[in-house]
Amino acid sequence: MKRVTMVDVAKSAGVSKSTVSQYLNKRFDYMGEETKLRIEQAIEKLGYQPNIVARSLKQKRTSTIGVIVANILHSFSTQVIRAIEDTCRDNDFHVIVCNADDDPVTEEKYIQMLLAKQVDGMIIFPTGGNLNLYHSMVQRNYSVVFVDRIIEGVNIDVFLLDNENASYLAVKHLAEHGHSRIGIVTPSLERKITPRIERINGFKLALNKFGLPLETGYIKSMDVDKLHVGLKEMFSLPVPPTALIASNDLSLYEVVKFAKESGIQIPSQLAVVGIDNVPFATVFEPSLSVFAQPAFEMGNKAAELLLKRIEHSDLVIEPQIHRFQPTLLAGKMPKNDNMLFF
Structure with a gap:
């Protein structure tokens, strides 16, 4: 034809x-x-x-961006991607989505692949393991934006939650319901991923602010598939916590699963607050309290800035850290003095 x-x-x-x-x-x-x-x-x-290829050659632009997500299993990540796609579609841009699976080697391969495909820019949830590559993109004035994670010493715009405030508000929420024995669980801190570090810091600051004890046994940080071991240790203590903060959606899932397997009733025996976008929190019975991230707004703003950088590559736009505030989606939580203790 x-x-x-x-x-x-x-x-x-x-x-x-x-x-x-x-x-x-x-x-x-x-x-x-x-x-x-x-x-x-x-x-x-x-x-x-x-003929998109011919047009790209003429305009020296592919009208395509790449999105490299650290772990696509997080509901927050998928919501951010959806917002990025919506914004790009409205501006006649295509999106290539890659999942680095929290692996710097995989991330590097995807960055190199996208550069080879001559995408006009990238939005990256960085693993933090490719400093030389990040620096080289900055030096070339390549359009790139980070989401969710700050990489120290790399001058790139970052869009992320006010993580310290999120965990501070979670402690405040529990303290207002009479809890003083508050624990927190988070995926491993070994690679110093920004949200995990900041949420632990906010947790400690909040305990100090409200005059609550800091029990090292109430803090568990390990790979998600091993969190059940840490939870078992925590609830084997002579005096276990009455409230628990799950620092992200995968941690919250592990807490709920552990409680069910251990016969611990939420919230009558254990108050639980999550930090992240957790679709199952509202359908859980009774519903769980979570401090949600404005994922769609973050993805939209990140995409808008990237497209602006692509369109006006000659402009000097000083990179910034863009912080967003969490929103409490309150579930059922009885006062501590009405709770059943172990």
Whole structure:
């Protein structure tokens, strides 16, 4: 089947090829509504599909960005990706999504692959293990934005939650319900991932602020698949906590699973607060309290800034850390003096 060309569209619409080109590139400044309608009808009648590769070569732009997510299993990550896709679609950009699986080697391969495909920019949930590569993108003035994680010494915009405030508010929420024996569980801190470190710091600051004891046995940080071991140790203590903060969605899932397997009733025997976007929190019976991240707003703002950097690569836009505040989705939580103790 013969490929329909721009010349065919121009002939059918009774306009010049350059007018069709202006229409396809949305340059309507001097184009009448009747002309636009004729071109639109000609494109539909002929089934014309623009040659994206040819256009990219001409414009020296692919109208494509890459998104490298650290772990696509997090509901927060998938919501951010959805927002990025929505924003890019509204601006006629395509998105290639890659999952680094929290592995710096995999992340490096994806960055190199996307650079080879000449994507116009990237949004990265960085593993933190490719400093030289991050620096090289900055030095080349390549358009890149980080989400969720700060990499010290790398001058790139970052969009993330006010993590310290999130855990501070979680402690405050529990303290207001009469709890003083508060614990926290988080995935491993070994790689010093920003949200995990900041949420632990906020937890400790809040305990100090409210005059609550800091029990080292009430803090468990390890790989998610080993958190049940840490929880077992915590609740084998002579005096276990009456309340627990799960620092992200995967940690909260492990807490709920451990409680069920151990016969611990939530919230009558253990008050639980999560930090993250947790779809099952509201359908859990009774519902769980969570401090949710504004994932869609974060993804939208990150994409908007990246597209601005791509469009105005000659402008000097000083990178910043963009913080967002959590929102409490309150579930059922009895006062501590009404709780059953172990």
